[in-house]
Amino acid sequence: MAMRETDEQRALRDAVAIFLDKRSSQARVRDLMTTDTGHDTSAWREMAEMGLLGLTLPEEVGGAGAGYAEQGIVMEEMGRALLCAPYFSTAVLTPRLLAAAGDDRERSEILPRIAAGELVVSLAYAEDSSTRPPVRVDTAAAQIAGQWSLTGQKTFVLDAGAAGLLYVLADTDSGPSIFAVDTAAAGITIAALTTIDLTRKQYRVEFADVAARLVGTPGAGIDVVTTAVDHAAVALLSEQAGGAHRAMQMGVDYARTRMQFGRAIGSFQAVKHLCADMLLEAESAISAARHVAAAFDETAQSRWSDLALAQAYCSEAFVFTAATTIQVHGGIGFTWEHPAHLYLRRARTDAQLLGPPTYHRDRYLQLKGV
The missing domain is CATH 1.10.540.10 (Acyl-CoA dehydrogenase/oxidase, N-terminal domain)
Structure with a gap:
């Protein structure tokens, strides 16, 4: 490709x-x-x-x-x-x-x-502690006199505080389905979650007989959300790769300019190894993300297994690189004023956003028939 x-x-x-x-x-x-x-x-x-x-x-x-x-x-x-x-x-x-x-x-x-x-629009599908589409959907939709209403709660909803519309996964007599909900509707409560990544807002959303409209085919909600999340994951790989590459550059630039004992700290073997490891992880993440994007553009037969493996790899590569650049920076890397910790916070969140690395590895093995 x-x-x-x-x-x-x-x-x-x-x-x-x-x-x-x-x-x-x-x-x-x-x-x-x-x-x-x-x-x-x-x-x-x-x-x-x-x-x-x-x-x-x-x-x-x-x-x-x-x-x-x-x-x-x-x-x-x-x-x-x-x-x-x-x-x-x-x-x-x-x-x-x-x-x-x-x-x-x-x-x-x-x-x-x-x-x-x-x-601004977002999806509300996650329940309990999982960021994957739930096997059992507790949020329920009922139809009375031709009008749908939702009751229940969702968590880890991205950008709900800025959204004017939410697409919500809710159970019906026909099975889980997708509903559109106006965030200004009566009965909806949006509360910010406290997460480690302050740059990507997440919320808990509660519904109490909230007016909604059905979107798509009744009962197809799980498949629809899963398909959407998996296709969107291709883009998330690129965000992780870009973040990892920037974190690596920050560490390498600091190692070149920070002087200790009359020489740049990047000249010390231990720091050299850290920088080399960051380079390997960041460049490999870039390659993996671009490969998967090309595979989906060309509808390659291996695209789904490639995606699963890349989701696990890029998640861990971003976390490793962001954590290692803090180590290279030493004491200043741990301070609030330095941006290094912001990348580690984003990396930790991205690694869980559409499922943890262990989930994607298991999925890769299943796709490969292992």
Whole structure:
């Protein structure tokens, strides 16, 4: 599979990098992570004008019709910059969900609003302590006089505080199904969760007879959410790889410039080994993420097993690299003022966001028939 970037892809990467230099500086990230929603509406509008929110959406709904590779480029740069915005939930997860649901009316109404930057959307599917779609769905939907209502709760809901719309997995007589819920509806309660990653907001959402509308085919909810999460995972790999690469660069740059005993600390063998290990993990994560994106663009037969293995690898590579760069930085790396800990926080969260590495390894073995 070809992994060399085209001229258009390089131009996309350069444009995103310039935007992030302006809109996602360390100072700006720190400002946004202290807010309730972590959402900069002016930056969001600029992302819409650049076409980033509709990057992979079909052209008929205002999108660019780009593929996994292009979305990977954007997510890789966003991972480097620790972008604090509801991009993954709105521009990655939601379009994948609507594509899997096959509800043309919903897609024609919602996707143009996403592309235009008019609407922030997220998925609410996780329950209890698992970030994977649940086997048993406790949130229930009931239909009375033709109107659906939801009762129950969801957790680990990304960006719910900034969202105007949620797609919720709820059980019905026909089986688990997908419902659209307005976050301003009566009976809904959105509470922020305390997580280690302050740059990616997560929430618990409770529903008490909340009005909803059915999306897609009744009873197909588990398959729809699982498909959406798995396709969105391709983009998450790129974010992890970009974050790992930036963390590695931070450590190597510090090792080159920090002087101790009259010489750069990077000249000491122990530090050299740490930097070499970081380089290996970061570059391998980049290769794995780009390989999987290319595999999905080409619908390669091995794409699902490649994805499962890469999810486990990139998760651990990001954690390792972020933790090791703190070690290279020494005492300053542990301080609140230094950005190294922000990358470790994001790495820890990303490693659990769509399932832990152990889950993906088990899945890889199952796909390989072991």
